[in-house]
Amino acid sequence: MNGRAAEVxxxxxxxxxxxxxxxxxxxxxxxxxxxxxxxxxNAWLAEIAAADGLLTLFLRHTSASLAVQENADPDVQADLVDALGRLAPETAPYRHASEGADDMPAHVKAVLTGVSLPIPVVAGRMDLGTWQAVYVVEHRAQAHQRSLTLHYLGA
Incomplete structure (x- = not known):
């Protein structure tokens, strides 16, 4: 910075x-x-003719989450589901139980894994590694419709 405190x-x-x-x-x-x-x-990025920029994914729920994780071996995903189950078991003494035994553990898992992801976009596609994919992680014991907001900022 050439000895200056700030540079514009x-x-x-x-x-x-x-x-x-x-x-x-x-x-x-x-x-x-x-x-x-x-x-x-990636299909949405192609549809909007994205080039280079930043994609933000935001999951609009509190009992599911987003993750960038390995896409080659499904055992990784199964092991992660099991590990999250050990971290937040349904048998723990939670105060919040009005939506079923699986609800509060799902909230804990979502806090641990997150509901928002920033992902660089290069040449119109997410700049993921060879063995990476983007996942919605369902933590509940029933099927759901999960809604994400996609925001792209770039060229």
């Missing part, structure tokens, strides 16, 4: 012409499973 610079012309797009994705989940949403999210 001008963005290039492409960066000044950023655009944004909002979308919605609804996922029909099955109980206590990882649901791969990589393909429909």
């Amino acid at each position: 610079w001008t963005l290039d012309a492409e960066a000044r012409s950023l655009r944004q797009a909002l979308g919605r994705l609804v996922v029909a989940t099955r109980p206590r499973r990882f649901h791969d949403i990589t393909a429909p999210v």
